[in-house]
Amino acid sequence: MIRDNLITLIQQAAKKAQKAGDLPPFDLPAIVVGPPKNPEHGDYATNLAMQSARPAKMAPMLIAEQIVKHLPAAPFIGQVDVAHPGFINITLDAGWLAQQVAVIQANPATFGNSDAGQGRKAQVEFVSANPTGPLTIGHAWGAVLGDTIASLLQATGWEVTREYYFNNGGRQMRLLGESLQVRCLELLGDYRPIPQDGYQGDYLRWVAAALYAEHGNALADKEVDFFRVKAVDAIFANIRCTLDRLGIRFDVYYNELDLYESGRVNAAVQALASSGYAYQKEGATWLRATDLGLKQDRVIIKSSGEPTYRMPDIAYHVHKIQRGFDYMVDIFGADHHATWPDVLAGVRALGFDTDGIKVIIHQFITLVRDGQEVKMSTRRGEFVTIDALLADITTETISGKDVMRSVLLSRSPDSSMTFDLDLAVKQSADNPVFYVQYGHARICSILRKAAEEGFGPEAWADGDLTLLTHPSELALLRRMTSLPEVIAAAAEQLAPHQLNTYAAELATHFHAFYRDCRVLASNPADRELSKARLRLCEAARITVARVLTLMGMSAPERM
């Protein structure tokens, strides 16, 4: 990547300057290279000279000049300037930029990828909703975040497993079974109340209706467990269907029950006990989390003898490590933020390194309808499902999936977001995603029109890229060539929303190019320029498609 190359070159330059005696000896600070806010100042800038002023006891401007003097030549470096109070500004070489079109064309499916992962195994765990009801808008953010983070990791050289962790046993599931039983018996004319803390949502009526159609009166004799299994099956089928609509496919569905049946939970309990990190108090077993840097100890085995949720979670994460994942990303909602330090502490207590485990906490979505906040509860059956919202924002020309992903990828997970349902429906057609998709469709249209005029890809394949010198062409090229860095940064920071910002900027630069540079020339004398610009269009199309695909959105050829 250009940025990394620059850092290396600048470092070399500074060291050479020191060796030559042009700079005094001192320890170089970490070199930061980034795009300046003002594009007139070049493509990359570093403040190294200012940072070095104190240790070098030298004026920043002079330091900068010495570094520049020793900066090795590189094909991508066009111009190097020193600016007050000591910035080193680097502008990419225009000829080199134009040649990048060929690089992009040669790698239509992989342009932008890099290899920080080097084939190591990564796992992203997300959604992980227990099958007690349909996926709601509350789950949507984690779903889109997790899926896009997984895509980013794949694009940066990780071998990625998308994993959904769930629990289909325990008290909640028993209540779910009982609630379904009540709904089934209703159909047989036997009316009973939904149990205390049971599930009141209408979706169980639909499951009941299907069961009745299949089993009829025989339902009266079935045990609760039968209903539990049927409810889980039906709800999971629904969840998978919803995920499919969002374009999400998991590689592994991991059942918490397996942790018990395989003895992993027990093994972890035993190991904690013998490690001295567990102790007995008030009839329960506690994790000595205070010895692991946390504020308070936590119960891991209740006085009833049952483990708390922490125990299987600890065993699960241990198993993740044992399965050979080098990098594990957990996506949680803000309501879980207090639990994962305990779990990681437990994993560390068992002697495992948790450095490879990263946790992304996303804030909550506040739903607003008719100006009122909508409070959701799966148990009470009060929620807005992803399916319902998708249906509302989907029209003939508009994919609800793209709108939803765009909305959820336009914000940092650290920000809580307000989602106005009425506005979402009304404004779905104004969503910025269409701006990007429109750009893609527009490029396709140009390429199509060129082909119709007998000017297909084979006719412009040898277009002379050195003809691409217009400022709008170069501005577009700059944005295109930064895709690898954008992907690398978004992956490294686990911040997929950066892709969304980039996509809009890229589209803006294409639209500007379209405005300023006529691609299809009516004048035969401009035929060579047309060929070069068609190659640029194709490369731009590839770049736009790459970023849309990474975000899980479609790149339509027509709209």
Add this chain to the structure above:
RNA sequence: GUCCCAGUAGCUCAGUGGAUUAGAGCGCUUCCCUGCGGAGGAAGAGGCCACAGGUUCGAGUCCUGUCUGGGAUACCA
């Protein structure tokens, strides 16, 4: 009480310690179709970057405190 996240344009939100000028979308005002898709483009109005200190040559960005909002503080998962 303690802990986590946030507070930036009318609304929803970006913003990587740097450059006399803080951005986008929506909404609002005014323009631009004799040429490749106007789902586009150009211009404009609209900002004590919550507040107060601090660090720094330099702070929307880092630190401390205050205020406001959301979340968490279980032998629920």
